[in-house]
Amino acid sequence: MPDLLEVKNLYTSFHTEDGVVPAVNGITFNLKHGESLGIVGESGCGKSVACLSIMRLIDHPGKIKADAIKLDGVELQSLSEKKMRTIRGNEMAFIFQEPMTSLNPVYTIGFQLQEAIQLHQGLNKKQSRTKSEEMLKMVGIPRAEKVFDEYPHSLSGGMRQRAMIAMALSCEPKILFADEPTTALDVTIQAQILELMNDLKQRINTSIIFISHDLGVISEMVDRVIVMYCGSIIEDADIRTIIKNPKHPYTFGLINSKPRIDVDLDKLIPIPGSVPNPLNIPSGCPYQPRCESAMDICKSKMPGKSQINEGHHVSCWLFSKQEGKIKS
Amino acid sequence: MTEPIVKLENVKKYFPIRGGVFSRVVGNIKAVDDISFSIQKGETLGLVGESGCGKSTLGRTILKLLDPTAGKVFYKDFDIFATQKEELRNLRREMQIIFQDPYSSLNPRLNVGEIVGECLEIHGIAYGREKQEKVESMLEVCGLAPHHRRRYPHEFSGGQRQRIGIARALTLNPDFIVADEPISSLDVSIQAQIVNLMEELQEKFGLTYLFISHDLSMVRHISDHVAVMYLGKIVEISGKKELYQNPLHPYTQALLSAVPVMDPDHKSKRIILRGDVPSPANPPQGCNFNPRCIYAEEHCRVEEPELRDVGSGHQVSCHLVEKM
Numbered sequence: 001m002p003d004l005l006e007v008k009n010l011y012t013s014f015h016t017e018d019g020v021v022p023a024v025n026g027i028t029f030n031l032k033h034g035e036s037l038g039i040v041g042e043s044g045c046g047k048s049v050a051c052l053s054i055m056r057l058i059d060h061p062g063k064i065k066a067d068a069i070k071l072d073g074v075e076l077q078s079l080s081e082k083k084m085r086t087i088r089g090n091e092m093a094f095i096f097q098e099p100m101t102s103l104n105p106v107y108t109i110g111f112q113l114q115e116a117i118q119l120h121q122g123l124n125k126k127q128s129r130t131k132s133e134e135m136l137k138m139v140g141i142p143r144a145e146k147v148f149d150e151y152p153h154s155l156s157g158g159m160r161q162r163a164m165i166a167m168a169l170s171c172e173p174k175i176l177f178a179d180e181p182t183t184a185l186d187v188t189i190q191a192q193i194l195e196l197m198n199d200l201k202q203r204i205n206t207s208i209i210f211i212s213h214d215l216g217v218i219s220e221m222v223d224r225v226i227v228m229y230c231g232s233i234i235e236d237a238d239i240r241t242i243i244k245n246p247k248h249p250y251t252f253g254l255i256n257s258k259p260r261i262d263v264d265l266d267k268l269i270p271i272p273g274s275v276p277n278p279l280n281i282p283s284g285c286p287y288q289p290r291c292e293s294a295m296d297i298c299k300s301k302m303p304g305k306s307q308i309n310e311g312h313h314v315s316c317w318l319f320s321k322q323e324g325k326i327k328s
Numbered sequence: 329m330t331e332p333i334v335k336l337e338n339v340k341k342y343f344p345i346r347g348g349v350f351s352r353v354v355g356n357i358k359a360v361d362d363i364s365f366s367i368q369k370g371e372t373l374g375l376v377g378e379s380g381c382g383k384s385t386l387g388r389t390i391l392k393l394l395d396p397t398a399g400k401v402f403y404k405d406f407d408i409f410a411t412q413k414e415e416l417r418n419l420r421r422e423m424q425i426i427f428q429d430p431y432s433s434l435n436p437r438l439n440v441g442e443i444v445g446e447c448l449e450i451h452g453i454a455y456g457r458e459k460q461e462k463v464e465s466m467l468e469v470c471g472l473a474p475h476h477r478r479r480y481p482h483e484f485s486g487g488q489r490q491r492i493g494i495a496r497a498l499t500l501n502p503d504f505i506v507a508d509e510p511i512s513s514l515d516v517s518i519q520a521q522i523v524n525l526m527e528e529l530q531e532k533f534g535l536t537y538l539f540i541s542h543d544l545s546m547v548r549h550i551s552d553h554v555a556v557m558y559l560g561k562i563v564e565i566s567g568k569k570e571l572y573q574n575p576l577h578p579y580t581q582a583l584l585s586a587v588p589v590m591d592p593d594h595k596s597k598r599i600i601l602r603g604d605v606p607s608p609a610n611p612p613q614g615c616n617f618n619p620r621c622i623y624a625e626e627h628c629r630v631e632e633p634e635l636r637d638v639g640s641g642h643q644v645s646c647h648l649v650e651k652m
């Protein structure tokens with residue numbers, strides 16, 4: 001059986017007046033059936049753009065280029081826009097970060113839910129209403145029949161996010177993209193939503209791609225993690241390895257710069273500098289100006305992917321075999 | 329034990345809700361409702377709570393940036409709410425604020441030298457060359473370069489802008505600083521830089537911070553004492569260690585258990601709160617927290633609990649604290 005999602009050398013760039021912004025810079029990964037994958041990185045590292053590119057939701061002036069984007073063995077790039085529309089929302093669904101801005105304020109919650117169900121499942125009005133109400137109940141919205149006829153503004157942030165999740169899951173997608181679904185929410189509400197998602201993951205056998213900048217949230221939600229920096233994947237491994245035994249200096253920095261709720265730390269170890277301007281990404285390894293172990297080769301050449309263990313890869317000259325050869 | 333530098337006594341801040349033809353006051357949003365505590369000199373008090381609990385309003389009310397509805401705030405020996413104009417302006421030299429959003433809190437039409445140095449002129453401390461030197465040295469203290477003086481805010485990244493905000497707050501050499509979510513709009517890798525800077529400055533200038541945040545891990549890191557706010561009230565206040573290791577209020581317990589832990593082996597008993605925070609315009613009867621509390625009993629719905637000391641400065645406002 002092929003992997004559920006296969007992405008090979010995906011490049012997304014935005015051709016702006018100021019120059020070309022390479023938002024995603026040749027990333028390759030795959031997602032197995034029923035797996036949950038986390039994508040971690042800071043703002044602007046291309047994690048959201050990568051997922052939007054897979055769903056072909058990038059608009060002008062963005063350009064998507066890839067060797068392969070395959071869903072269940074089907075190449076998505078060769079599909080017509082019409083065909084693509086039957087996949088979006090049906091086989092791949094998206095939960096956005098801001099439930100306030102991603103729901104349409106002038107339509108009722110019910111209307112927005114029904115729309116997708118009628119379109120993809122061919123149910124009539126009455127059937128789709130029953131189905132929508134079922135979905136709202138499943139995500140734990142009390143008095144679902146009433147909420148169905150209400151507008152987004154009358155719901156709280158947590159409730160809106162639940163409605164978004166109901167919408168995304170209504171057609172039982174194969175892949176669910178969750179783009180920082182809890183960032184705009186308070187911790188206690190975040191805990192509710194994460195529990196709900198974990199619960200649903202087990203009930204409906206959906207694969208999840210979970211995007212977040214918070215390694216704490218990620219470590220509760222996923223099996224495997226991809227760490228992104230400046231549009232490239234710099235490390236990938238299972239969650240335990242990433243947290244307990246990170247290799248890339250950036251992953252290391254991300255973990256060490258965060259205070260812990262369960263342990264007292266004397267001093268935080270920050271990552272020096274800041275994320276480079278995307279119009280002006282440094283030569284060689286993009287992390288090199290902030291990296292404490294940077295060597296000469298880091299400034300001139302982008303490191304390739306080296307394998308540390310089965311399923312653990314790093315893009316860093318410190319672990320590259322080629323570098324070893326150059327040294328000796 | 330040092331003396332308190334800031335002392336709050338029953339501070340209240342209500343926002344009136346107006347309605348009807350004559351826009352009469354039909355109700356009040358009790359953003360800050362009867363809060364008393366004190367902050368010791370040189371320490372950091374962390375103030376945590378969810379959005380809308382009134383923590384920012386409290387921070388601003390303490391500095392009289394918002395007019396209080398009732399209560400008293402003492403800074404050293406001055407009653408802040410009773411001071412007026414000239415006297416208040418002199419007090420403001422010693423009390424400053426760092427804002428949450430470094431993008432909207434810096435005037436885009438002034439250069440950094442003007443932003444940081446403006447207060448020196450207003451207070452008549454330094455002008456011209458002398459002002460410039462002070463600004464440059466302050467920028468250096470905050471990890472920027474002296475030549476940044478001539479640049480404008482849009483030329484800086486978020487973390488650098490927050491450094492400008494900190495430099496501006498520190499120019500007058502204050503003793504007390506309200507930091508209103510100073511790191512929440514910054515990237516993860518930058519947050520640690522700013523927090524470390526704040527800690528260094530505290531040591532160097534003997535600053536006292538009121539650190540307002542919803543990030544419970546960061547508050548644990550930076551604070552000496554922590555106060556937890558819910559719907560305009562303090563529900564628990566205590567030394568940091570005590571609060572994080574032995575939280576007594578059910579809300580604090582739920583709040584702490586809700587924070588995701590960066591450890592795949594971590595198996596926590598998470599307390600999931602039901603429902604949302606009620607509207608502060610229409611708070612529940614009795615204890616504010618009773619509709620979401622798993623332990624709530626009959627008299628929690630009737631009688632409002634008071635903040636009680638349960639030993640060694642650990643104060644909790646819960647009827648059932650003995651059973652916890």
